[in-house]
Amino acid sequence: MNKFKIFSLALVATTIAKAQDLEPAKKAIDAEQFEKAKSLLKSVIQAKPSNGKAAFLLGTIYLKQNISDSASIYFQKGLAASEGARLNNIGLGQLDLDANNKAAAQAKFDLVIKELKKKDTEEYVYIARAFMNADKPDYKSAIAVLTKAATANPNDAQVQLALGDAYYGDKNQNDSYVAYRNAYQFDNSLIRAKMQLGVLLKGAKAYTEAVKAYNEVIAINPNYGPVYRELAETYYLWGNNIPKTYDENIKKALGFYEKYMSLTDYSITSRMRHADFLILAKDYKALELEANKMKELDGVNPRILRYLGYSAYENGNVDVALTSLQNYTANPTNKIIPRDYLYLGQAKIKKGASADGKLIDPTQLASGIADLKKAVEMEPLAANELNEIGKKLYDQKAFGAAAAVFELAVTNPNSKNYLIDNFYLGNSLYYDNTRKDIVKPDPIALQKADVAFGNVITASPTTQDAYLFRARTNRLLENDNMMATYYQQYIDVVTAKGEEEVTKNKAKFIESYNNIASALANTDKTKAKEMLNKTLALDPANAYALEAMKLLK
Structure with missing residues (x-):
């Protein structure tokens, strides 16, 4: 009996020791010290190759770092282990999800679930996180899995934390808050749950309250790195949502991100996360x-070419930008994102521009626009980014190139800039057809301009200059009836805004009256004279009106 007791105690001690082996690594993972965690886990695996859970945790880190080959290797090793092997089916299941094979993933998850006891929850948490961490997150499936776990063990802090993350991803703020609160109440050492309460405030744009919540976390543990990343992202959003605070808050954001880096690691993966944040903060020198x-x-590492390309373009080195981004996008195995093509397209357009930026090589322009089109095809919301690109060209008076960009921008009617992009498109086409070197305006381009101004008027009937430029466009098209119609509509819209607005636009009223008179000269002389008299009331010495009145007598 004594021998049995000794054996039992030894078994318990061994079990506790094995669990403790992984605790430092799990804490390092939570603190986003991934290189430290990898080193700890590799040591565990070397000492105990039978530890399948260590292999699983190591594989999940590689997944976080987008190194799927290494993740797969460790999951396969873990699957052959004698302890915790089944967890590795969850890792392999996430790889299936990343490959858009949900059926294969679910089959692997089912293998894990069928072996679980009633109170087991850890595996459910990892399955839910596989759904959440997949390239295409499936938060509803994660919630379904976690709901089962919460039913089995409602006081499990890790289940509640994962539920909070799943509800947050599913844009359910209320249930997310309850889950995070529960997680922290069930285990007040679970500092991430408390931090996530601040993340919810950040998402609600309650930036002052979010910062206060993060400071409460720092008061508990000033060395908890992730909270500084959240502070950085909060100040970044704060600066972007309240422009007058931008400079001050971006400076704070960058400082907090540096603090985050110092508390995690300076590995290549961490540097890439830092680079992604620098892109958001538009700190291209850094x-x-x-x-x-x-x-x-x-x-x-091919992603370095992305960062070199972006920064080189923004810092004025077009050749390096072109070389870097062409090399990066030429490899189909690289994970290309819409912004890669946005920058490549801009680089080509800039490369083909003359010294003053007005004339752009047609071949380079066509190639650049093709790349911008690829970006929009990959992600229609990338059309939002085209406004700034087009405006730069417009301000340089490179109206042909600007028109090509804005024509692409308005292909997405859901773009936040749809209205203003249509106005710029119309103006770009109009001005491109009024250049001094134009022998004859292009009627097809002008018809596109007419449609663009029509889109503005439909969406915003009080935008007066849309009527004015639509009238001018129809004058170039020699469409006198429509020209007169739009000039009259311009007059009506401005007049409705009051005498002060009419006074500010005196010259444009004279332009409108004279052009309406010109359109009516052969069909309604009385009305034409009425328009000319209105011009002379504003400008008694107007040469065109005086001469036209003589001809109409």
């Missing part, structure tokens, strides 16, 4: 420095 540091650390 991005270029970071990209070159990454190049020294890992000269073969």
Whole structure:
């Protein structure tokens, strides 16, 4: 009996020791110290190759770092282990989800679930996180899995934390708040749950309250790195949503991100996360420095070409931008995102521009527009980004190139800039057909301009200049009836805004009256004279009106 007791105690001690082996690694993962966690887990696996859970945790880190080959290797090793092997089916299931094979993933998850006891919840949490962390997150499936786990063990803090994340991803703020609150109440050492309460405030644009919540976390543990990343992202959003605070808040954001880096690690993966944030913060000088540091650390990682390309373009080195982005997008195995094509398209357009930026090589322009089109095809909301690109060209008076960009921008009617992009499209086409070197205006281009101004008027009937430029466009098209109609509509819209607005637009009223008179000269002389008299009431010495009145007598 004594021998049995000793054996039982030894077994319990061994079990506890094995669990404790993984605790430092799990804490490092939660603190986003991924290189430290990888090192700890590799040591565990080397000492105990039978530890399948260690292999699973290591594989999930590689998945977080987008290194799927290494993740797969460790999941396969873990599957052959004698302890915790089934967890690795969850990792392999996430790889299936990333490959858009949900049926294969579910089959692997089912293998895990059928072995579970009534009170087991850990596996459910990992399955739910596989759904959430997949390339195409499936939050509803995660919620369904976690609801089962919560039913089995409603006081499990990790289940509640995962539920909070799932509800947050599913845009259910209320249930997310309840779950995070429960998680922290059930285990007040679970500091991430408390931090996530601040994340909810950030999402609700309650930035002051979010910062206060993060400071409460820092008061508990000033070395908890993720809270500084959340602070950085909060100040970034704060600056973008309240422009007058932009400079101050972006400076704070960058400082907090540096703090986050110092508390996690400076690995190539962490540097890439930092580079992604620098893109958001538009700190391209710092991005270029970071990209070159990454190049020294890992000269073969293709994503470095992205950061070199973006920063080189923004810092005025078009050739480096072109070379970097062409090399990156030419490899189909790279994960290309719409912004890659946005920058490549801009680089080509800029490369083909003359010194003053007005004339752009047609071949380079066509190739650049093709790349911008690829970006919009990949993600229609990328059309939002085209407004700034088109406006730069418009301000340079490169109206042909600007028109090509805005024509692409308005292909997405859901773009937040749809109205203004149509106005710029119409104006770009109009001005491109009034250049001094134009022998004859292009009627097809002008018809597109007419449609664009029509879109503006439909969406915003009080936008007066849309009527004015539509009238001018129809004058170039020699469509006198429509020209007169739109000039009259311009007059009506401005007049309805009051005498002050009419006074500000005196010259445009004279233009309108004279052109309406010209259109009516051969069909309604009385009305034509009425228009000319209105011109002379505003400008008694107007040469055109005086001469036209003589001809109409």
